[in-house]
Amino acid sequence: MQHQSVHVEEKPYKCTECDKSFITNKDLKRHQKIHTGEKPYKCTECDKAFVTNGYLKRHHIIHTGEKPYKCTECDKAFKINGLLKQHQKIHTGEKPYTCTECDKSFKANGALKRHQKIHTGEKPYQCTECDKAFIRKSHLKEHQKGHTGEKPYQCTECDKAFIRKSHLMLHQKVHTGWKPYQCTECDKAFIRIAQLKEHQKIHTGEKPFQCTECDKAFIRKSYLLEHQKFHTGWKPYQCTECDKAFIRNGGLTQHQKIHTGEKPYKCAECEEVFIRKSHLMLHQKFHTGWKPYQCTECDKAFIRIAKLKEHQKIHTGEKPFQCTECDKAFIRKAHLMLHQKIHTGEKPYKCAECEKAFIRKEHLMLHQKFHTGERPYKCTECDKAFITNGNLQQHQKIHTGERLYKCTECDKAFITNKDLKRHHIVHTGDKPYKCEKAFIRKAHLMLHQKFHTG
Numbered sequence: 001m002q003h004q005s006v007h008v009e010e011k012p013y014k015c016t017e018c019d020k021s022f023i024t025n026k027d028l029k030r031h032q033k034i035h036t037g038e039k040p041y042k043c044t045e046c047d048k049a050f051v052t053n054g055y056l057k058r059h060h061i062i063h064t065g066e067k068p069y070k071c072t073e074c075d076k077a078f079k080i081n082g083l084l085k086q087h088q089k090i091h092t093g094e095k096p097y098t099c100t101e102c103d104k105s106f107k108a109n110g111a112l113k114r115h116q117k118i119h120t121g122e123k124p125y126q127c128t129e130c131d132k133a134f135i136r137k138s139h140l141k142e143h144q145k146g147h148t149g150e151k152p153y154q155c156t157e158c159d160k161a162f163i164r165k166s167h168l169m170l171h172q173k174v175h176t177g178w179k180p181y182q183c184t185e186c187d188k189a190f191i192r193i194a195q196l197k198e199h200q201k202i203h204t205g206e207k208p209f210q211c212t213e214c215d216k217a218f219i220r221k222s223y224l225l226e227h228q229k230f231h232t233g234w235k236p237y238q239c240t241e242c243d244k245a246f247i248r249n250g251g252l253t254q255h256q257k258i259h260t261g262e263k264p265y266k267c268a269e270c271e272e273v274f275i276r277k278s279h280l281m282l283h284q285k286f287h288t289g290w291k292p293y294q295c296t297e298c299d300k301a302f303i304r305i306a307k308l309k310e311h312q313k314i315h316t317g318e319k320p321f322q323c324t325e326c327d328k329a330f331i332r333k334a335h336l337m338l339h340q341k342i343h344t345g346e347k348p349y350k351c352a353e354c355e356k357a358f359i360r361k362e363h364l365m366l367h368q369k370f371h372t373g374e375r376p377y378k379c380t381e382c383d384k385a386f387i388t389n390g391n392l393q394q395h396q397k398i399h400t401g402e403r404l405y406k407c408t409e410c411d412k413a414f415i416t417n418k419d420l421k422r423h424h425i426v427h428t429g430d431k432p433y434k435c436e437k438a439f440i441r442k443a444h445l446m447l448h449q450k451f452h453t454g
Contacts, residue, residue, distance in 0.1 A: 010023070011023055013025050013027065013028040014028075015028060015031060015032065015035075017032070017035040018035070030051060030052055033051040034051065038051070039051055041053050041055070041056040042056075043056060043059055043060065043063075045060070045063045046063075058079065058080055061079040061080075062079075066079070067079050069081050069083070069084035070084075071084060071087055071088060071091075073088070073091040074091075086107055086108050089107040090107075094107065095107055097109050097111070097112035098112075099112060099115055099116060099119075101116070101119040102119075114135060114136060117135045118135070122135070123135055125137050125139070125140035126140075127140060127143055127144065127147075129144070129147045130147070142163055142164060145163045146163070150163070151163055153165050153167070153168035154168075155168060155171055155172065155175075157172070157175045158175075170191060170192065173191045174191070178191070179191055181193050181195070181196035182196075183196060183199055183200065183203075185200070185203040186203070198219055198220060201219045202219070206219070207219055209221050209223070209224035210224075211224060211227055211228065211231075213228070213231040214231075226247060226248065229247045230247070234247070235247055237249050237251065237252035238252075239252060239255055239256065239259075241256070241259040242259070254275060254276060257275045258275070262275070263275050265277050265279070265280035266280075267280060267283055267284060267287075269284070269287045270287075282303060282304065285303045286303075290303070291303055293305050293307070293308040294308075295308060295311055295312065295315075297312070297315040298315070310331060310332060313331045314331070318331070319331055321333050321335070321336035322336075323336060323339055323340065323343075325340070325343040326343070338359060338360060341359045342359070346359070347359055349361050349363065349364035350364075351364060351367055351368065351371075353368070353371045354371075366387060366388060369387045370387070374387070375387055377389050377391065377392035378392075379392060379395055379396065379399075381396070381399040382399070394415060394416055397415045398415065402415070403415055405417050405419065405420035406420075407420060407423060407424065407427075409424070409427040410427075422440070422441065425440045426440070433445035435448055435449060435452075
């Protein structure tokens with residue numbers, strides 16, 4: 001009779017604490033121990049205890065390392081027969097447990113039940129430290145390590161440690177260099193098949209995760225979730241040294257290196273050091289001269305695709321970032337933000353040697369070279385030296401005779417765009433620098449003003 005209940009799915013033994021029911025009274029009694037917390041079967045090797053003797057026996061195998069159940073198709077072995085049977089379905093391709101809500105199928109009934117929680121939205125495992133909840137208890141335990149900072153899985157090759165064993169195993173492939181998943185469109189290879197699938201979306205142009213607030217779309221759901229924080233303005237990671245806050249903990253960690261002065265990534269070709277590994281890798285391309293991103297409108301090439309896209313706006317004339325105080329518009333948001341400091345008068349970067357202050361940190365750093373007398377960029381044709389590489393390159397055009405900037409009104413040509421703009425005023429008659437007199441150049445106005453001051 002009891003066996004026949006399996007076929008008719010009759011479960012007459014109901015738990016009074018929750019909505020679960022069972023085929024046999026024995027199963028019910030075993031289940032009730034979850035509610036009472038009773039774990040009578042104790043391990044003699046460690047402090048763990050279990051609800052059933054079967055669970056204790058299974059646990060004992062961890063201490064002995066015994067894996068008696070061997071797969072006949074491959075060299076894998078398992079501690080329990082159930083895991084072997086589940087594994088064998090990989091070889092047969094058998095997925096007998098099908099979801100009634102979607103077309104997904106699973107090897108194990110447990111995996112199907114877990115999947116069904118996606119459709120019901122059920123997340124019974126709640127974190128006591130934050131508002132996150134999880135479908136599986138194991139996911140909650142893993143998440144809680146983020147609060148405690150516990151990273152029990154240590155790499156033997158470097159000082160990195162991980163919350164999950166699977167993350168450590170993936171990381172170890174970085175040391176071996178093994179990348180078994182090869183892209184058929186380009187020469188890239190990946191450690192994980194999931195990374196390959198994601199990469200292939202670059203070739204297909206597929207971006208399935210669409211933002212509901214703007215027209216942006218993303219390859220990954222995680223990228224979309226991160227992007228949506230820009231709309232909400234939520235920046236939970238606050239710097240304790242200044243008032244900056246960040247969307248991601250990684251962003252905060254990187255930022256904190258500004259305060260500590262830590263620059264762990266050193267270039268092997270020169271003495272430059274960097275806060276981020278990605279910045280070092282970009283810098284190294286300057287030494288190799290590799291610029292893979294070529295503009296189709298002119299002969300310029302770039303190290304990064306983002307720089308190429310920015311440059312292309314010069315050809316299209318696109319300036320999407322408009323100043324609300326004046327009619328100026330900019331190619332980059334960063335340029336707009338810098339420009340806005342002109343309206344506010346904000347100059348946060350102050351020179352310790354004199355009273356000058358600057359809108360940008362790099363302008364302060366350049367200015368400080370006037371005090372130190374440092375001119376690291378030397379001309380190979382003459383004995384002149386310069387504070388910036390840009391000034392050196394401009395100077396070298398004197399030796400080469402190169403004049404790229406041509407006037408459309410006359411046949412004159414100039415070394416710099418600035419000189420061309422200054423020359424154009426001759427044709428327009430524009431004198432933007434005014435006292436009671438007006439002048440073409442600011443320098444002429446400043447000279448004139450000295451007559452007033454004596």
